[in-house]
Amino acid sequence: MRGWAPLVWNQASSQFMSFRDAKSTVEVEDLRREFKGKEGKVLALDGVDLKVKEGEVFGVLGPNGAGKTTMIRILSTLLLPSSGSAKVMGWDVAKQPEKVRPLISTASGAERAGYDYITARGNLWFFSQLYGLPSKLAHERINEFSEMLGLTDYLDKKFYALSTGYRQRVTVVRAFINDPKVVFLDEPTIGLDVMTALKIREFLVKQAKESGRTILLATHNMAEVDAICNRVGIIDKGKILACDTPMALKRSLGAPALVMEMAPPPDSASLEPLGKLEGVKGFTSSIDEERGVGRVQVVVDSDESAQGAIDFARKSGMNLISNWRQQTTLEEVFVALVGRGFREREHESPS
Ligand SMILES: Nc1ncnc2c1ncn2[C@@H]1O[C@H](COP(=O)(O)OP(=O)(O)O)[C@@H](O)[C@H]1O
Ligand SMILES: [Mg+2]
Structure with missing residues (x-):
């Protein structure tokens, strides 16, 4: 037996189960990605194997340049692998991206995702419509998630008038609005104040635990991984060097x-x-x-x-x-x- 396995509420079977029994929602096998840079080839991913389970908050932890963003981009169908395979809910991200896309969403801490002269609510409603959500349901979700993230009082402010922290809360709501099974987050709390980071982490844990979503979180923040990840894969130079619960690794x-x-x-x-x-x-x-x-x-x-x-x-x-x-x-x-x-x-x- 390896390490500690947290219990998670399984919606489908209405019982608590350990991640060991949960099904894999993300499966990565011998994934490689090469880039041709100015100084020759860079192997951004060098044979990554990974299995992430339903309802898990899984951290991909590594220093800058380790290959995290490359992995997130491949898993969210934005970039093709050079070789190897990656599957989300059983669908191959390279061969069946149209099957993968409705099941996932992605957000990054580096993006500035919103239209300045529209309110936060308007921005979120706009994104919900890209997913084809019925208007009533969209507004319900916007309200519910905003409440959880402490965003409610800011929903009717124009996007440009929001601080970095509140903009990022909008980005996080957006990432959940389409009811995704798997969410890929790239440094979602980078550069944020402590309070906002805490709120977002709390929200992510709730989303995984209560709604059975899988959250794959790329970060170079060890405290973040310690705080919210059920398991973590430590990545360096495109290779996963260890993968277990933070406790077991320590x-x-x-x-x-x-x-x-x-x-x-x-x-x-x-x-x-x-x-x-x-x-x-x-x-x-x-x-x-x-x-x-x-x-x-x-x-x-x-x-x-x-x-x-x-x-x-x-x-x-x-x-x-x-x-x-x-x-x-x-x-x-x-x-x-x-x-x-x-x-x-x-x-x-x-x-
Ligand atoms: N479009 C690109 N062209 C060339 N090299 C790239 C490109 N994207 C990433 N890389 C290189 O791949 C490696 C991994 O980058 P990245 O996935 O962004 O790492 P991380 O997100 O962990 O900081 C780095 O050496 C980076 O310079
Ligand atoms: Mg990155």
Whole structure:
């Protein structure tokens, strides 16, 4: 048995079930996508396999450039794969896109989706009509979803007059207005204030749990995944490196992370050997300029390995001013898989 499997209310059979028994709504097999860029070919997706279950909030977590948007675009029939297959509710996204489209919807945090001089309500009504929704039903859904997202008082304001947070709430309502079975969201809370992000996350969880929708969420926000995803696939350079519940992934590391602070900050070359120590799965380092302190976070498999890392720092002549252990997060899971942190990965030149 692998990890913790949450229970979910199954509408069809009117009973609680675990995701293990739920049917797969998204099935991806050996999916590849190549782009021809200025500096030659880029393999944006490099053999992705994935199964997402009905009623699940599934996170695709990875740093910028990992391939998340490419995957969302393929799954939502906006881009063709180079090879491999992807199915939504059993339909092949490349071969039967006309079967897939009525069952899905997609929204991105990067888009600015609305007509400025129409009200929020007018915008939503307009989109509902593109889906051919009866007017009464459309208004009911607009009201219901807006209420859940705290958007009601803003519905009759013109779109341009809304703040970024409220515009994004409109975008989220729009993504659910056609009663989709599967919703693909690309960084839906990127750049939003905390309150809006919370509201949107709460809404997504409700939509999955109570309406049995599958939500596939691409994000580079680990806290978001921790907060709402039943399972997560960690993606880097077009490959899914691990896939499980956030809890199981964190537990798999075996021991709390070690944090060491050093003054002055050690240079990166002298830290290199740290990554090769027995039981050290990877580390990240950063500098607190203000305090003139270097902070090194080490992912270890046991308390002995943590001690080994401390001994290494001392023997190398680093001035260790403090060290402590810290509950592992998905960041450490990524470090253990890749050897480096999210931000360091994003600053690496593409290989
Ligand atoms: N239209 C495109 N043309 C060329 N390269 C692309 C294109 N779209 C994406 N890429 C490249 O594919 C890789 C994955 O990009 P993307 O899917 O946008 O990642 P993410 O959404 O995780 O940041 C990156 O190296 C990116 O530069
Ligand atoms: Mg992206």
